[in-house]
Amino acid sequence: MxxxxxxxxxxxxxxxxxxxxxxxxxxxxxxxxxxxxxxxxxxxxxxxxxxxxxxxxARFTGVDIGDEVVITKDGTGTPQLGSRVDALYAAEQVLGHDSCELFHNDYSYRAVKTVLPMEQQYMKEAQERLTIPVHYGAQPDLGRYSAPDGPCGNWSELLPAMKIDEARAAQEEAVEMAVEDMVFVAEGMWEAGADGINFDTAGAAGDGDFLATLKAVEALRAGHPDMGIMVGMAGEMVIGTHGQLEYGGQRLAGMRPLAQMRAVQTAGATIYGxxxxxxxxxxxxxxxxxxxxxxxxxxxxxxxxxxxxxxxxxxxxxxxxxxxxxxxxxxxxxxxxxxxxxxx
Amino acid sequence: MDIAHSCASGMNGLRAAGDLVVRLQMSRGMRLKEAKAVVADKLGVTTRDLSDPLAMHELRGRLRLGRLFETETTYFRDPSPLEAKWHISETLGIPINSVIKLRAGLGF
Structure with missing residues (x-):
C-alpha cells in the first residue's frame, strides 16, 4: 500500500x-x-x-545554494514591534530582508492622500534608519471612489440594474481621480526619500483599477526616471467591470499574466508582480x-x-x-x- | 511567512548582498541574472558570494556599505545608514534618492 x-x-x-x-x-x-x-x-x-x-x-525546503532571489515585500512589519519604522528596522537587522515597504494600515492611495505629510515624516525617518531599499506601498483601490464612500456612481450597483453606460462612465470618472491621487502620493513619498513606489493588488476593482495604475505609472516614469516602480497584481485575470478599457491598444479586461506584464512594462514599471x-x-x-x-x-x-x-x-x-x-x-x-x- | 520565504529563497539582505541586487532591479529594472552579475563585478566577488554572509560581511565592512551588528560584534565605527547608502550609490554607480537629498542638503 x-x-x-x-x-x-x-x-x-x-x-x-x-x-x-x-x-x-x-x-x-x-x-x-x-x-x-x-x-x-x-x-x-x-x-x-x-x-x-x-x-x-521534510518540514522545510529551500532553493539550491547560489539560486537565491531577492525578495520585495508589501506591508512590511508587525504591530508587535513598536512604531512602523521600528518594524522596518527589525526586518532589515533581524530578519535579513532584501527590501521592505512602509505602509499605512488603510492601505489605499486615496486614504493616504489625506495623511501624506505624516507618511512623509515616517519615510524620512525610515531613510535615516535603514540601509536596505524602502518602498512606499498602497492599493489603487478604485472602489473607494464609488458611492457611498466616494463621489462617483457605484458600478457594482449600476451593473446589476443594467445601467451599463452609467457604470462605465462612473468608472472612467473614478480612473482619472485615482490617477491624480496615486501620482500625488507617490511624488510626495519620492520627495521624502522613498526608493520606490508599490502599486499593490492592481486590478482588484477591475479593468478601471488596472488602467488607473498604468496611467499613474506612466506619469511617474515620465517625471522620475530613477524611481523604482513595482506593480503587483490582484489576480490571474483582470476582471472586466468596464469591459472596453484599453491600454496601448490592448483591451485590459481578461488580461492574463503575460499580457499584464507587457502592459506594466510598457507603462514604465521596474518590477512586475x-x-x-x-x-x-x-x-x-x-x-x-x-x-x-x-x-x-x-x-x-x-x-x-x-x-x-x-x-x-x-x-x-x-x-x-x-x-x-x-x-x-x-x-x-x-x-x-x-x-x-x-x-x- | 516573510521569514519562511527569506530562509527558503532570499538573498539575506544586509547579511549578504540582497539589498544591493534589489537596488539594481528597482532603479534600473534589471533582471536578476544581470543585476547579480553587475553587483558581483563591482564588488569583485562571484555571484554565489552575494548570498553568503561569510563572504559579504567583512567586505561590506571594508567598503563601508553597512552591515548587521549584534551584542557580541558591535561596529560603532561603521557608517550610519545614509552614509552607507552614499557608498552603495558610488560603488554600484546608481542614484539613491535619499543620498541625492542628503547631498543637496549638505551643499554638494
Whole structure:
C-alpha cells in the first residue's frame, strides 16, 4: 500500500496524500491553467521536480545554494514591534530582508492622500534608519471612489440594474481621480526619500483599477526616471467591470499574466508582480502547478524583473494569515526552481 | 511567512548582498541574472558570494556599505545608514534618492 504523505490544502489545513495522488494533482493543476489561460502546460521534467518537492516529508525546503532571489515585500512589519519604522528596522537587522515597504494600515492611495505629510515624516525617518531599499506601498483601490464612500456612481450597483453606460462612465470618472491621487502620493513619498513606489493588488476593482495604475505609472516614469516602480497584481485575470478599457491598444479586461506584464512594462514599471489566486479546497501541489503554468510564459519575454506574489492566498501559498512553513517554503522553492524568477 | 520565504529563497539582505541586487532591479529594472552579475563585478566577488554572509560581511565592512551588528560584534565605527547608502550609490554607480537629498542638503 502506498504510504501517505502529510501535505496541505489551499486553506492551509493539513491532509495526507499518496505520491500518486500528489502527482495527479500536479498534472490536473497545470492542465487547469493551460486550458483557462491558453498557455502550455508544465513539462514532464518540471512536474517531476515539483513532485519531488511536494512529496517530500521534510518540514522545510529551500532553493539550491547560489539560486537565491531577492525578495520585495508589501506591508512590511508587525504591530508587535513598536512604531512602523521600528518594524522596518527589525526586518532589515533581524530578519535579513532584501527590501521592505512602509505602509499605512488603510492601505489605499486615496486614504493616504489625506495623511501624506505624516507618511512623509515616517519615510524620512525610515531613510535615516535603514540601509536596505524602502518602498512606499498602497492599493489603487478604485472602489473607494464609488458611492457611498466616494463621489462617483457605484458600478457594482449600476451593473446589476443594467445601467451599463452609467457604470462605465462612473468608472472612467473614478480612473482619472485615482490617477491624480496615486501620482500625488507617490511624488510626495519620492520627495521624502522613498526608493520606490508599490502599486499593490492592481486590478482588484477591475479593468478601471488596472488602467488607473498604468496611467499613474506612466506619469511617474515620465517625471522620475530613477524611481523604482513595482506593480503587483490582484489576480490571474483582470476582471472586466468596464469591459472596453484599453491600454496601448490592448483591451485590459481578461488580461492574463503575460499580457499584464507587457502592459506594466510598457507603462514604465521596474518590477512586475503576477498574482494567481488559490483554490482553498484543492491541494497546495495543485495550486502551485496551476500558478506556475499561468506565470511561466512571462519569464522568457520579460525585460523587467518578475517578482511572483507568494503571500496569503496567492502563488500556491495557502489562504491563511499564518501559513505553515512547510507549505510556504515548498511554494517558494517551486516558484524559483521552475520559473527562474527574478524575485518573490 | 516573510521569514519562511527569506530562509527558503532570499538573498539575506544586509547579511549578504540582497539589498544591493534589489537596488539594481528597482532603479534600473534589471533582471536578476544581470543585476547579480553587475553587483558581483563591482564588488569583485562571484555571484554565489552575494548570498553568503561569510563572504559579504567583512567586505561590506571594508567598503563601508553597512552591515548587521549584534551584542557580541558591535561596529560603532561603521557608517550610519545614509552614509552607507552614499557608498552603495558610488560603488554600484546608481542614484539613491535619499543620498541625492542628503547631498543637496549638505551643499554638494
Amino acid at each position: 502506498e504510504p501517505r504523505i502529510p501535505t496541505r490544502l489551499g486553506d492551509g489545513s493539513l491532509t495526507e496524500m499518496t505520491r500518486s495522488e500528489i502527482k495527479s494533482d500536479l498534472e490536473e493543476g497545470t492542465q487547469a491553467a493551460a486550458a483557462r489561460g491558453k498557455v502550455p502546460p508544465l513539462t514532464e521534467d518540471e512536474l517531476d521536480h515539483l513532485l519531488d518537492i511536494f512529496a517530500s516529508t 503576477p498574482a494567481v489566486n488559490v483554490n482553498t479546497s484543492r491541494s497546495t501541489a495543485w495550486n502551485t502547478a496551476r500558478a506556475l503554468t499561468f506565470v511561466k510564459p512571462c519569464m522568457d519575454e520579460a525585460k523587467i524583473p518578475v517578482h511572483m506574489n507568494v503571500g496569503m492566498g496567492v502563488g500556491g501559498v495557502p489562504m491563511y494569515g499564518f501559513s505553515p512553513v512547510d507549505a510556504v517554503t515548498r511554494c517558494s522553492r517551486a516558484c524559483v526552481d521552475i520559473l527562474r524568477l527574478d524575485g518573490l
